[in-house]
Amino acid sequence: MTIENHFTTKFGISIAPKSIAQDTVKFIHASDIHLGAAQYQNEDRANDFIHAFKEILDLAIEEHVDFILLGGDVFTSLEMLPGILTKIVSILKDFKEFTNNNILIIAIEGNHDIRKFSRGVRFERRGQSWLKLLNSLGVIILLDADLNAPSEEIFKPYNFKTKQGGKIQIKNIVVYGTHYLGENPISFLSKVRKALVKNNGIYNILLQHFGIEGQMENVPGVNLEDIQPLRHRVDYLALGHFHKQYVLENWIYNPGSSEAVCSIDNSFKRGVFLVEISTKCEKFVKNIKLIPLTNRKYIWDTIYLKYEIRNKKDIETIIINKLSSSLKNLNTDVHPSNHQKPLLYLILKGREPNKSCKIKEKDLRVKICNTFPILDVKVYQKYEKSLKTLDNYILA
Ligand SMILES: [Mn+2]
Incomplete structure (x- = not known):
C-alpha cells in the first residue's frame, strides 16, 4: 500500500515548480505553532495545530516562496505522543519531496521547544528538542549559534552534512538564528550583534525568540531601546514568543501564534507574514502581507x-x-x-x-x-x- 503525499493530493502535480525570480526573494515568517498542544485531551483539537502548520506549508507552495521561517515554539513541550510526531514527520517528508527540497524550513528553538511539560519536576536543559530530531532527519534547518566562541565563529554557515550552523544564505538573504536566549537576552544579544556581518547587497534576517516589552500587558519583554544597536546590522528582526501579532519601526516583526494555544489567544490578531524582498536600484524594497490562518471556531x-x-x-x-x-x-x-x-x-x-x-x-x-x-x-x-x-x- 502506498500512502498519498498530502501535497500531491492537494495540488495534483508531482513536484511543485521552483521559484525562478532572481531579483526577488519571497518567504513566510510564522511562529509559535505549538505542535502537540491539547494532545492528551482531544485528538481533533491536537490536529488543529497540525492543520495550521499544513496551511503554512500549503501557502508556501501556492506562493512559490524561497523559504519558511519558524520563530520558535514549533512544539509545545518535550512530551509528545508518538502518533502526533509520526504525522508531523510524514508531512515534512511529503513537503520536502513535493517541493524537491526547494523550500527550506528554517527554525530556532523557543522556550517551549526545550521545556518539559511541568509535572512538578524542573527539567534541566540538556540540549534536547524535537526540532533537533527533525533537523537530523533533514526535514528542517535548525539554526543555532555558539555564543562562547570568538565573534567571527559564533555564526557558522549551516553545513548540510553535519547539519549544524547558525546562518544560511538563500539568494541575497542571510538568515541568522539562535536558540531561546532566556528572559534577559540583552547581554547575549550584544554578542550576537558583534557577530553579524553587514555586507553590501545582502539582506540580513535575525531569527529570535523573545518579546518586546509593552506589546503584551503584564508580560515581561525586552526593552525596545535596548535592541536599537541591532538595527544597524539587521534588516528584518523575525521574532516569535508573544502570541499577539505586532510590527514595530518597520524592522521588527512578530506574527503571533498559528492556532489559539489558550483562550486569550483568540482575542489577538495573529497569523503569518508573507514577505517579498526585491532589489530596485541597489535598494531593498519590502512588501509584507498579513495572512490569517483558519482556526477552530x-x-x-x-x-x-x-x-x-x-x-x-x-x-x-x-x-x-x-x-x-x-x-x-x-x-x-x-x-x-x-x-x-x-x-x-x-x-x-x-x-x-x-x-x-x-x-x-x-x-x-x-x-x-x-x-x-x-x-x-x-x-x-x-x-x-x-x-x-x-x-x-x-x-x-
Ligand atoms: Mn509560544
Missing part, C-alpha cells in the same frame, strides 16, 4: 449563579438549561475534524456553589460534550467569593 458563554446552590443535580440542570437556549442554533451535523465545530469557553460567575456540591470540571465537561454539538469545553469558575448579601450586612 469558538464560543464564549457566561452563566451567572444567582444564589448558593446546595444540590449537585441543580447545578447541572441550570447549566444544561442555560446552554440549551444559547447553543440551540448550533449545527449538529458537523464532523469534529471540521473547524466549524466549536470549542466552548464557559465562565461560571456569581455565587459559589456550596462545598458539598463542588463542580468537578471533568464530569461537567463530559456532560456538556455529550449534550451539545461542540468539540470540547473549558470551564472557568470565577465566583464572587466574598460577595455579601444584604442579610450578611444586617446580621454583622
Whole structure:
C-alpha cells in the first residue's frame, strides 16, 4: 500500500515548480505553532495545530516562496505522543519531496521547544528538542549559534552534512538564528550583534525568540531601546514568543501564534507574514502581507449563579438549561475534524456553589460534550467569593 503525499493530493502535480525570480526573494515568517498542544485531551483539537502548520506549508507552495521561517515554539513541550510526531514527520517528508527540497524550513528553538511539560519536576536543559530530531532527519534547518566562541565563529554557515550552523544564505538573504536566549537576552544579544556581518547587497534576517516589552500587558519583554544597536546590522528582526501579532519601526516583526494555544489567544490578531524582498536600484524594497490562518471556531458563554446552590443535580440542570437556549442554533451535523465545530469557553460567575456540591470540571465537561454539538469545553469558575448579601450586612 502506498500512502498519498498530502501535497500531491492537494495540488495534483508531482513536484511543485521552483521559484525562478532572481531579483526577488519571497518567504513566510510564522511562529509559535505549538505542535502537540491539547494532545492528551482531544485528538481533533491536537490536529488543529497540525492543520495550521499544513496551511503554512500549503501557502508556501501556492506562493512559490524561497523559504519558511519558524520563530520558535514549533512544539509545545518535550512530551509528545508518538502518533502526533509520526504525522508531523510524514508531512515534512511529503513537503520536502513535493517541493524537491526547494523550500527550506528554517527554525530556532523557543522556550517551549526545550521545556518539559511541568509535572512538578524542573527539567534541566540538556540540549534536547524535537526540532533537533527533525533537523537530523533533514526535514528542517535548525539554526543555532555558539555564543562562547570568538565573534567571527559564533555564526557558522549551516553545513548540510553535519547539519549544524547558525546562518544560511538563500539568494541575497542571510538568515541568522539562535536558540531561546532566556528572559534577559540583552547581554547575549550584544554578542550576537558583534557577530553579524553587514555586507553590501545582502539582506540580513535575525531569527529570535523573545518579546518586546509593552506589546503584551503584564508580560515581561525586552526593552525596545535596548535592541536599537541591532538595527544597524539587521534588516528584518523575525521574532516569535508573544502570541499577539505586532510590527514595530518597520524592522521588527512578530506574527503571533498559528492556532489559539489558550483562550486569550483568540482575542489577538495573529497569523503569518508573507514577505517579498526585491532589489530596485541597489535598494531593498519590502512588501509584507498579513495572512490569517483558519482556526477552530469558538464560543464564549457566561452563566451567572444567582444564589448558593446546595444540590449537585441543580447545578447541572441550570447549566444544561442555560446552554440549551444559547447553543440551540448550533449545527449538529458537523464532523469534529471540521473547524466549524466549536470549542466552548464557559465562565461560571456569581455565587459559589456550596462545598458539598463542588463542580468537578471533568464530569461537567463530559456532560456538556455529550449534550451539545461542540468539540470540547473549558470551564472557568470565577465566583464572587466574598460577595455579601444584604442579610450578611444586617446580621454583622
Ligand atoms: Mn509560544
